[in-house]
Amino acid sequence: MSALHIKKGSTSHSAYELRDPNGEIIEKHTLAVLVENEPGVLARVIGLFSGRGYNIESLTVAEVDHLGHRSRITIVTTGTPNVIEQIKAQLGRIVPVHEVHDLTVEGQSVERELAMFKVAGTGDKRIEALRLAEIFRANVVDSTLESFVFEMTGTSEKIDAFAELMRPLGLIEQARTGVAALSRGPK
Amino acid sequence: MTRQMTGADMVVQALKDQGVDTIFGYPGGAVLPVYDAIFQQNDIKHILVRHEQAAIHAAEAYARSTGKVGVALVTSGPGATNAVTGLTDALLDSIPIVVFSGQVPTFMIGTDGFQEADTIGITRPCTKHNWLVKDTNALAETIHQAFHVATSGRPGPVLIDLPKDVQFADGTYVGPQKARKSHYQPKLKADIEQINDLAALIEKAERPVFYTGGGVINSGPAASQLLRELVEATGFPITSTLMGLGAYPASGDKWLGMLGMHGLYEANMAMHGCDLMINIGARFDDRITGRLDAFSPGSIKAHIDIDPSSLNKVIQVDLPIVGDIAHVLEDLLKVWKSRGRKTKDISAWTKQIADWRAVRCLDYKNSETVIKPQYALQRFEELTKGMDRYITTEVGQHQMWAAQFLGFEDPNRWMTSGGLGTMGYGFPASIGVQVAHPDSLVVNVAGEASWLMNMQEMGTAIQYNLPVKQFILNNERLGMVRQWQQLLHGERYSNSWSDALPDFVKLAEAFGAKGIQCSDPKDLDDAIMEMINYDGPVIFDCLVEKHENCFPMIPSGKPHNEMLLGDASTEDAIKSDGAVLV
Numbered sequence: 001m002s003a004l005h006i007k008k009g010s011t012s013h014s015a016y017e018l019r020d021p022n023g024e025i026i027e028k029h030t031l032a033v034l035v036e037n038e039p040g041v042l043a044r045v046i047g048l049f050s051g052r053g054y055n056i057e058s059l060t061v062a063e064v065d066h067l068g069h070r071s072r073i074t075i076v077t078t079g080t081p082n083v084i085e086q087i088k089a090q091l092g093r094i095v096p097v098h099e100v101h102d103l104t105v106e107g108q109s110v111e112r113e114l115a116m117f118k119v120a121g122t123g124d125k126r127i128e129a130l131r132l133a134e135i136f137r138a139n140v141v142d143s144t145l146e147s148f149v150f151e152m153t154g155t156s157e158k159i160d161a162f163a164e165l166m167r168p169l170g171l172i173e174q175a176r177t178g179v180a181a182l183s184r185g186p187k
Numbered sequence: 188m189t190r191q192m193t194g195a196d197m198v199v200q201a202l203k204d205q206g207v208d209t210i211f212g213y214p215g216g217a218v219l220p221v222y223d224a225i226f227q228q229n230d231i232k233h234i235l236v237r238h239e240q241a242a243i244h245a246a247e248a249y250a251r252s253t254g255k256v257g258v259a260l261v262t263s264g265p266g267a268t269n270a271v272t273g274l275t276d277a278l279l280d281s282i283p284i285v286v287f288s289g290q291v292p293t294f295m296i297g298t299d300g301f302q303e304a305d306t307i308g309i310t311r312p313c314t315k316h317n318w319l320v321k322d323t324n325a326l327a328e329t330i331h332q333a334f335h336v337a338t339s340g341r342p343g344p345v346l347i348d349l350p351k352d353v354q355f356a357d358g359t360y361v362g363p364q365k366a367r368k369s370h371y372q373p374k375l376k377a378d379i380e381q382i383n384d385l386a387a388l389i390e391k392a393e394r395p396v397f398y399t400g401g402g403v404i405n406s407g408p409a410a411s412q413l414l415r416e417l418v419e420a421t422g423f424p425i426t427s428t429l430m431g432l433g434a435y436p437a438s439g440d441k442w443l444g445m446l447g448m449h450g451l452y453e454a455n456m457a458m459h460g461c462d463l464m465i466n467i468g469a470r471f472d473d474r475i476t477g478r479l480d481a482f483s484p485g486s487i488k489a490h491i492d493i494d495p496s497s498l499n500k501v502i503q504v505d506l507p508i509v510g511d512i513a514h515v516l517e518d519l520l521k522v523w524k525s526r527g528r529k530t531k532d533i534s535a536w537t538k539q540i541a542d543w544r545a546v547r548c549l550d551y552k553n554s555e556t557v558i559k560p561q562y563a564l565q566r567f568e569e570l571t572k573g574m575d576r577y578i579t580t581e582v583g584q585h586q587m588w589a590a591q592f593l594g595f596e597d598p599n600r601w602m603t604s605g606g607l608g609t610m611g612y613g614f615p616a617s618i619g620v621q622v623a624h625p626d627s628l629v630v631n632v633a634g635e636a637s638w639l640m641n642m643q644e645m646g647t648a649i650q651y652n653l654p655v656k657q658f659i660l661n662n663e664r665l666g667m668v669r670q671w672q673q674l675l676h677g678e679r680y681s682n683s684w685s686d687a688l689p690d691f692v693k694l695a696e697a698f699g700a701k702g703i704q705c706s707d708p709k710d711l712d713d714a715i716m717e718m719i720n721y722d723g724p725v726i727f728d729c730l731v732e733k734h735e736n737c738f739p740m741i742p743s744g745k746p747h748n749e750m751l752l753g754d755a756s757t758e759d760a761i762k763s764d765g766a767v768l769v
Binding site: 036039040043044047051082085086089090092093094095096098 | 307308311312315316319336369370371494495496498499500503
């Protein structure tokens with residue numbers, strides 16, 4: 001059996017199928033993951049995403065049931081529909097994970113993010129920043145003669161919009177929590 | 188039962204309560220208290236390996252050949268890092284093992300202490316779950332949970348990291364009955380509507396095939412029994428992955444042989460041409476599917492798996508069923524029978540398969556002067572097939588030839604590294620099997636390169652008088668690498684040979700074992716019998732053809748119906764009509 005004479009660089013050099021990753025629709029989903037609050041559980045979730053090449057757009061985690069030792073991890077992720085399904089199945093397989101909910105498909109949900117912005121400036125820019133903050137219902141939580149720290153809660157899009165407006169007005173630093181989300185309705 | 192004892196004693200007590208009688212390990216500073224506890228009892232036998240990787244592989248093979256949990260014990264730092272390959276191997280092949288690793292005392296964790304490593308961090312992605320136990324009072328419960336997690340759902344390796352102060356301290360022991368139940372309870376039974384749907388598909392199929400995998404073996408002997416019943420009742424042909432060999436007997440007339448990259452022509456062609464594929468406990472691995480967009484284009488696909496993440500991971504299937512194989516097959520048989528045991532006439536399909544079989548894809552050009560590796564395995568099969576026999580393998584060409592040429596009549600008789608492809612697996616695996624089955628014939632079909640990766644285990648074999656047979660098909664090459672370089676990399680044989688091999692006969696003798704060398708086909712039968720009949724470990728250095736390639740082969744990026752066949756059968760195939768390929 002002689003050589004197959006396969007062109008250099010051809011995917012036939014690999015036993016793995018080399019696929020075009022841009023060929024499919026990418027969706028954004030918000031997942032709520034209820035986990036046992038034990039050491040390392042966040043590392044397991046993050047390790048799953050990095051190890052299998054999934055995306056994390058944002059991730060928040062906090063204990064939500066002190067007595068029951070439960071934490072809630074809210075993950076905003078992107079991927080093809082198949083990848084999203086795979087992410088949910090893989091999350092469900094982690095031993096300390098109790099529940100996985102895809103808030104994007106399980107009915108309507110509300111999503112909020114908290115952000116803080118430090119805006120420094122004087123004169124017209126300072127006045128304009130304060131005026132826009134009022135429009136956006138951002139609160140002033142710290143002020144000096146040449147700076148404000150605004151605090152606001154809203155959807156990620158609203159916070160993005162506010163950040164864009166503050167940029168030319170002296171935005172020097174911002175901190176964001178990432179998305180927290182709950183499904184709408186009584187259940 | 189609750190009582191006070193040290194953490195080290197708890198490890199031993201919990202193992203006894205879990206029904207463990209054998210563990211594989213290697214001592215070191217951070218596990219000395221547990222070793223001290225082992226010294227002071229007689230219920231649990233400890234097998235001292237010569238390298239921690241071997242302890243894990245031995246435990247894996249012990250588990251695979253018995254259906255029980257394999258247990259290993261290693262020290263902190265290098266002991267734990269040496270275990271990583273074995274853990275990953277067990278994860279990819281879904282083998283239930285529990286590994287204990289020593290750790291520096293809790294108050295030293297994070298100080299870069301002597302032989303400290305972040306074992307939990309390192310092993311997190313290569314275990315199903317792992318635990319760092321910081322309180323002796325939590326130890327017993329953690330061990331019981333570890334056994335539960337390792338064996339429930341899709342089995343896998345777990346690790347418990349034991350800081351030395353936790354081993355020394357006293358705490359309250361709880362037995363398995365009293366331990367808190369884990370919330371981890373994977374679903375075993377499938378929805379009955381899905382079973383009904385599958386029965387309906389079976390009734391309509393004209394070109395069906397069962398595609399089975401390691402999940403059948405992992406589900407236990409009942410699953411293999413039910414599978415046989417299902418195959419006989421429906422008359423459908425069946426193929427299996429490397430991991431699933433033995434679930435259906437190789438002598439069965441519905442048996443197509445293994446499928447996949449080096450699978451049989453008839454098996455791969457049946458997969459490509461079927462109209463109903465029933466995947467039972469396999470996972471559409473890339474060595475099975477070949478090119479995805481050309482994988483079995485005309486079939487309805489059903490997939491039964493206990494792990495929901497296996498479903499629709501690689502191949503989108505029409506009927507995904509989550510459940511344990513034995514439970515699902517039992518329900519399926521019941522439902523299908525109650526619907527009237529109907530199948531279509533599949534005789535055209537069986538005729539087609541017979542034609543594919545007639546290609547005789549495993550044919551090779553034999554030689555009177557040189558031992559062909561296929562011939563060596565054919566003779567070995569012929570001389571040992573009736574025996575109480577367990578086979579392990581290393582990884583490479585010899586592994587594929589073993590899968591092609593050896594027949595397995597029962598599950599749990601075939602131990603090979605499937606998912607991870609770990610060279611060095613087979614020798615320690617043969618030790619694990621022989622410990623579990625002291626009176627059986629245990630043979631490691633090896634290549635010389637793989638075998639050298641864990642050859643230190645000769646010491647273990649001798650120390651415990653384990654009569655493992657190392658059947659080395661020696662081509663002085665990394666055969667599979669060489670084959671790929673020949674076919675795909677312009678015959679540039681980069682680093683795929685070794686010109687400094689040991690004299691294996693002298694090596695055997697140096698350890699106190701028996702060495703046999705054979706290079707003449709005429710002497711082969713006698714030499715094999717000499718190996719089998721020798722009461723003790725044997726290294727059999729079988730000098731084989733150096734440039735033999737392993738066929739059939741689905742070249743990379745090709746679909747199932749574009750297999751390469753060896754020279755002998757290609758000539759035949761081209762003469763007959765319906766010739767394919769290359």
